[in-house]
Amino acid sequence: MQAISTAARGRLQSIALATAALGLGIGSLTACGSTAATDGASATPSDAARSSEPASAGLTVTDAWAKAAESGMTAAFGTLTNNGSAPVTVVSAATDASDRTELHEMVMKDGEMVMQPKVGGFEVPAGGSFELAPGGSHVMIMDVKKAIKPGDTVRVTLTLDTGGPVEFEAVAKDYAGADESYQPEPGEMSSPGGMASSSSMG
């Protein structure tokens, strides 16, 4: 219940399992950086506490949500923030909603925006952020095991090139957009045109 209510607040928790792996020198920060991470807009006391844990935290995820879906595919979105001093790359994702989760980007092909697997993953620059949003990069959830209803939460686990996973919960929203056309990798499907129309989300 605690986890659900937190997720419902949309403040995605990143359980900073990556902290130890990154192993930045952080001792002095914890002593005096307790409010440095608050941006005044959406940070909560717990956000501040996590961030002050330093940078080691590496990657944090905020404002995560997913598009509710009765079946088929859907996607999760949010803001990835790299508090560290070196770039971090998300190399893969997994969710409890599906056995098949991919990192996708949107690209222009033959005059229309289509989505396709993102080769190399999502690189989050040092001290910067990376947006997962409808019409842009997103965590693609294929073949959902059961309906993801509005208000449900999807647990997402990101694997980083630097090691340990970052977990967060995305609250499902009834969202009319994100009806992206899917462009499979070459060779995966014999008829990309047909796929694009038949696999529209939503």
Add this chain to the structure above:
Amino acid sequence: MTNPKLSRRGLLTGALVGVAGAAVAGCSTPGGASAEAPPGSSTPTSGTNLIGTETEQFHGAHQAGVATRPQAHASFVALTLHTDVDRAAAGRWMRLLSDDARRLMSGSVVLADNEPELGTLPARLTATVGFGPGFFAAVGLPDRRPESLQPLPPYAIDKLRKEWTGGDVLLQVCSDDPISLAHAERMLLKDSRAFASIAWVQRGFQRSAGTTEVGTTPRNLMGQVDGTVNPAAGTPAFEGAVWSRQPGWFAGGTLAVIRRISMNLDTWDKVARDGRELAIGRRLDTGAPLTGAAERDEPDFAATDELGLEVIPRFAHIRRARGDANGPQFLRRPYSYSTGPDDQGLIFVAYQADIAKQFLPVQQRLAELDLLNTWTTPIGSAVFAIPPGVAEDGWIGDSLLG
């Protein structure tokens, strides 16, 4: 998603790294770091006097939007639950609405908002949720319905219309800015359509923010000062009249009565000024009782004129509304409506701990005799239980549905 807030987050994240670097040297302040942000990067919430940036608190012992000083604009949306909505689904809905309300009220962008620029100027926006009489049985909790939460009994003066009556769930959204209000209403309804359909919508207004001194009693569209006898927020009289002290899930909640009162301003036009004042029992200019000099003077219902007639007539609204009880009996927080020249009136909204004990006696007396009934007609009626406030880690209705 390149909205200003997210960009700012990026900037501040950058600043954080700067702090981290400085920390080794000696703990620079975060304030210093944010001051380094380039001009123009701040949102309007950073220190102007615009009313758009003013906020009301979402968290607290009671939901906002009741004790809150009335904003200029209000929208009341009643919804009918989809038949498949059970306790768990209602809980999912309330969690979504709570996150939306928290963000909307603070000026943070709501998740999945396609118009994020409309969400950053709350102008004291409040979003308040209530449960109608039918909600409790629908979610399998019929015995948790506050006892006095029932449709009002029929009154002879009523000409209720279905399109303004009843409802399983209430969304009340108020703001000093109509654009922010419309956006907030839309965001809340997008997160509601999976759970309920709209039964009715009533939109109302008071004076625009800044038009009168804060605390000025509003006027309705009949020109009357309306709301003088209202308990002041924060006083024992207010606390006792408005908030439920019933042990259990509803402690700290309140019961709302929403009545749509149509005004016939054409027939009201035919009434001379002294007749209008006798009908209400107050002067039109100052709002003072006919026996007094200032708005807040206590009416002297025993006073008679040289002919021995009561100065405040038997049929006067304030005499009938006052009855035998002393002091305020509930909180009125009404809004005017005007959808066109032939459709104007008052969205009468009253909050009380117990409808049967506090509201019904007054309504009964007014229905029996009140000269104002000549020009006013109730055309809608609904009641809702407003759950108590939301803790930092809670959500609206968690004491009932959680």
